[in-house]
Amino acid sequence: MTESDCIFCRIAAGDIPADLIHEDDQVLAFRDIAPQAPLHVLVIPRKHIPSVASVDDEDQGLMGRLVTVARDVAVAEGVASAGYRLVINAGSDGGQAVDHLHLHVLGGRGMGWPPG
């Protein structure tokens, strides 16, 4: 399902340019427009899922696919051996700004804990 007012659906449809580093029938990965680390990539499903809070049982395979693509991005971008962080923000307290499920791949520097 494509939502015409969803920026990530529009990227998936090719209507808005993005710095794509992976694309397949289910998943895209592209560089974040405002990177918070030397490596900052977003991994998204083509399917419009507003949030991790709205993932259905039928999406379990897709969720696994998002994680394996994120792992492969970390390897391809050269941060896997040093380590990296995968983040899913959910809702307002979680800091979610774009209502299309996405997984942040952050790497290339040490990450603090607890997160801000």
Ligand code: AMP
């Ligand atoms: P979140 O706060 O988890 O919803 O993260 C949304 C992310 O999307 C932020 O890191 C933004 O910088 C990023 N973002 C928003 N618009 C674009 C875009 N057109 N291309 C790439 N990244 C974007």
